[in-house]
Amino acid sequence: MPLNELILFSMLLLLSTVLLATLADRLRIPYAILLVLGGGVLGFIPGIPHIELDPELILLFFLPPLIYSSAWLTSWHRFRKDFDFILLLAIGLVLATMVAVAVVAHLFIPQIPWAVAFVLGAVVSPTDTVAAGTVIKGQGLIRRISSVIESESLVNDATGLVAYRFAVGAAVTGSFSLVNASIQFFVVSLGGLLIGLLVALIASFVHKQLEDSTTQVMVSVATAFASYILAEKVGVSGVLAAVTTGLYLGQHAATFYSSETRLQANSFWNVLTFMFNSFIFFLIGFQMQNLLYHLSRYSLSTVFVYILLISITVVVVRMFWTFASIGLLHILPASNKQLGHNVSWRYAAVIGWTGMRGGVSLASALAIPIMIASGAPFPERDLIVFLTFGVILFTLVVQGFSLAPLIRWFKVDNDPTLREETRDAIIASTQAALQKLDELKSGQDETGESDERLQKYIERLKAYYEKKLALLEQSNEDTESVRKRRKATQDRFRRIQREIHQEERGSLIALRKQGEIDDQVFHTIERDLDLEEQRLYQSENPRPVLVIPSVTPPAHPDQDISSSQGNT
Numbered sequence: 001m002p003l004n005e006l007i008l009f010s011m012l013l014l015l016s017t018v019l020l021a022t023l024a025d026r027l028r029i030p031y032a033i034l035l036v037l038g039g040g041v042l043g044f045i046p047g048i049p050h051i052e053l054d055p056e057l058i059l060l061f062f063l064p065p066l067i068y069s070s071a072w073l074t075s076w077h078r079f080r081k082d083f084d085f086i087l088l089l090a091i092g093l094v095l096a097t098m099v100a101v102a103v104v105a106h107l108f109i110p111q112i113p114w115a116v117a118f119v120l121g122a123v124v125s126p127t128d129t130v131a132a133g134t135v136i137k138g139q140g141l142i143r144r145i146s147s148v149i150e151s152e153s154l155v156n157d158a159t160g161l162v163a164y165r166f167a168v169g170a171a172v173t174g175s176f177s178l179v180n181a182s183i184q185f186f187v188v189s190l191g192g193l194l195i196g197l198l199v200a201l202i203a204s205f206v207h208k209q210l211e212d213s214t215t216q217v218m219v220s221v222a223t224a225f226a227s228y229i230l231a232e233k234v235g236v237s238g239v240l241a242a243v244t245t246g247l248y249l250g251q252h253a254a255t256f257y258s259s260e261t262r263l264q265a266n267s268f269w270n271v272l273t274f275m276f277n278s279f280i281f282f283l284i285g286f287q288m289q290n291l292l293y294h295l296s297r298y299s300l301s302t303v304f305v306y307i308l309l310i311s312i313t314v315v316v317v318r319m320f321w322t323f324a325s326i327g328l329l330h331i332l333p334a335s336n337k338q339l340g341h342n343v344s345w346r347y348a349a350v351i352g353w354t355g356m357r358g359g360v361s362l363a364s365a366l367a368i369p370i371m372i373a374s375g376a377p378f379p380e381r382d383l384i385v386f387l388t389f390g391v392i393l394f395t396l397v398v399q400g401f402s403l404a405p406l407i408r409w410f411k412v413d414n415d416p417t418l419r420e421e422t423r424d425a426i427i428a429s430t431q432a433a434l435q436k437l438d439e440l441k442s443g444q445d446e447t448g449e450s451d452e453r454l455q456k457y458i459e460r461l462k463a464y465y466e467k468k469l470a471l472l473e474q475s476n477e478d479t480e481s482v483r484k485r486r487k488a489t490q491d492r493f494r495r496i497q498r499e500i501h502q503e504e505r506g507s508l509i510a511l512r513k514q515g516e517i518d519d520q521v522f523h524t525i526e527r528d529l530d531l532e533e534q535r536l537y538q539s540e541n542p543r544p545v546l547v548i549p550s551v552t553p554p555a556h557p558d559q560d561i562s563s564s565q566g567n568t
Contacts, residue, residue: 005049016042017278032134032281032358033400036393039285053287058363060229062276063157064242068224069269070129071154071246072253078147079247086148088325089351090155093318097125098163100317101310108309109383115171116379122167123365123384124314124391126160128358129153130277131392135356135400142412145347149354157360158239162188164364171379172372191236196244199227203245204252213261217268223249280359284392287362291389294382303383307390314391315355315399322352346410353399353406357392365389423472430469437462501533 020038024031042048079086098121105117112120132153136146162185170176203223210216224242231241257265295303326348365388368381441458505526512522 009049009051012042012048013279013282017275017282020282021274021278028404030135030137030396030400030403031278032131032356033396035278035281036285036396039282040288041285043286043289050290051286052290053283053362053366055363055367058280058359059367060232062280062359063363064228064238065221065224066130066273066276067154067157067239067242068227068246069273070133070150071243072250072269074151074154074247074250075143075147076247076251078143079151082144082148082151084329085325086151086155088328089148089152089322091159092325093152093321094125094156094159094163096321097314097317098122098160098167100313101125104309104313105306109306109380112380112383115167115174115176116384118167119164119171119368120310120384120387122160122164123361123368123388124310124357125163126156126357126360127153127355128360129157130280130360131356131358131396132354134277134281135396135403136354142347145350145412148351154243155240158189158192158237158243160360161239161364162237168368172369174373188236189240191234192231192238192240193244195231195234195236196227196241197248199223199230199241200245200248203249204256207249207253207256211258213258213264216257216261217265220249220265220269221272281396284359284362284389287389291382291386295386298383303386304390306383307387307394310387311391311394311398314357314395315353318355319349319352322348346412350403350407350410350412354403356395356399357388358396361388361392427469427472430465430472434462434465434469437465498533501529505529 016038017035020034021031024034027034043050098118101121101124102114102117105112105120106114109117127149129150132149136149166176166181166184200223203219203226206219207216210219223245227245228238228242232238253262292300323345326345362385365385368384369378370381372378437458441455441462508517508522508525508529511517512519
């Protein structure tokens with residue numbers, strides 16, 4: 001594609017994704033669905049330059065940072081707690097889906113031989129990390145469910161890609177050894193874990209030597225690609241390597257990231273993941289026109305029936321396997337029963353229904369070789385690619401659209417432990433702060449090097465934390481009606497704060513416009529206002545609903561403790 005067409009297409013892609021994502025937000029639907037549909041429509045508009053989606057673009061450019069960032073945010077505590085269940089889904093379900101799809105495809109699509117049917121099964125067997133994350137985001141799922149879904153989709157990408165490698169090899173060469181495949185699966189998986197851990201340890205050491213926030217953010221991006229690409233070069237699982245690296249660094253980042261680095265990293269990764277997710281789904285939809293062109297020798301009605309058959313198989317197998325896994329966990333030894341008893345049939349139904357496929361499946365289908373070892377064309381390659389596209393579209397649209405009503409119907413959109421856990425954590429950290437202040441005060445008394453202003457500041461800080469602790473403990477005894485009245489009062493205070501911030505910002509803009517302050521002064525003060533407004537925004541949109549009065553700590557010894565009726 002000429003450079004000017006590439007630039008034009010890139011601008012069109014960026015503009016379209018922004019508009020469609022904004023529309024999806026207004027309509028309160030997962031933006032992945034609208035992007036796929038919008039990309040499909042745009043692909044048929046005359047004059048729009050068409051590009052073939054290179055599978056390497058997804059597997060080597062988009063996938064590593066997306067998997068890494070998802071793993072970074074994954075709770076290791078919950079991953080470890082639900083490990084048995086996650087493995088049953090991420091390994092057992094992938095293999096079961098591959099076999100079931102292969103059987104259905106071979107029986108109902110006569111032109112597909114067994115080896116090729118298993119390739120199709122391997123391609124559509126794993127759920128997609130990106131698809132699952134974008135669809136469940138903002139649905140208010142109970143943490144237990146969302147953790148299982150996201151953790152499963154991280155690991156099953158690796159299982160699916162390894163199974164795909166063996167299935168394609170069997171289809172190309174005409175030979176397959178279950179023993180060799182099992183040994184290679186173990187080696188590839190273990191190798192990915194070891195390389196991921198090695199890269200994580202090296203990255204952790206590098207981060208500890210750095211102080212500049214921007215440099216640390218860039219190192220985090222390089223780490224995502226280094227882990228994945230190094231593992232792939234060695235011949236092991238790049239997905240598992242990126243997952244391992246992200247999990248390890250996500251759990252240890254608090255020890256080497258400064259507050260400024262965390263703010264910059266969060267902002268950067270939020271933008272990057274949103275942009276990459278949007279591009280992937282838009283490009284998936286954009287391939288529809290090309291895929292239909294290559295499918296001209298087939299009857300569309302027949303192909304759509306095939307898509308429906310494969311999609312229903314994928315959904316039914318997932319639902320059955322999820323419920324069967326819960327039942328199996330009930331009969332395992334006592335050490336494993338906790339999960340089985342805690343995951344109800346409502347949880348299982350939602351987990352079973354969240355089986356969206358995405359970019360990894362399409363990239364795998366597009367990466368199928370053109371020819372087999374004999375030099376003959378790969379059997380029914382174009383049909384497999386289009387069937388994969390159809391399954392992606394079916395799971396995204398049908399399951400994605402119906403997921404929110406299903407969550408509300410089963411009443412799994414309100415985590416009953418989140419508020420209590422948040423309050424207990426804040427109480428524990430507040431008590432730790434009070435203990436440290438007592439140590440600082442007694443240390444000054446023992447050395448005899450007491451500074452009056454410093455002592456005064458410590459006393460004021462102690463009063464702040466004591467007041468905060470008292471308010472936290474009081475909030476535990478509040479009734480629901482008291483919390484509602486308090487929230488209404490907080491909302492009024494926040495509106496006043498927003499108006500004050502707008503007036504401050506307007507005054508700054510006027511001073512700069514009149515030339516009375518320099519841009520450097522303007523941006524310095526503007527940054528302080530931005531931080532205050534961001535704190536206000538977080539209090540208006542808290543993830544855990546913990547409505548209590550808050551107090552503002554004194555910034556210097558002469559400042560009084562101020563009450564701000566915010567949200568702690």
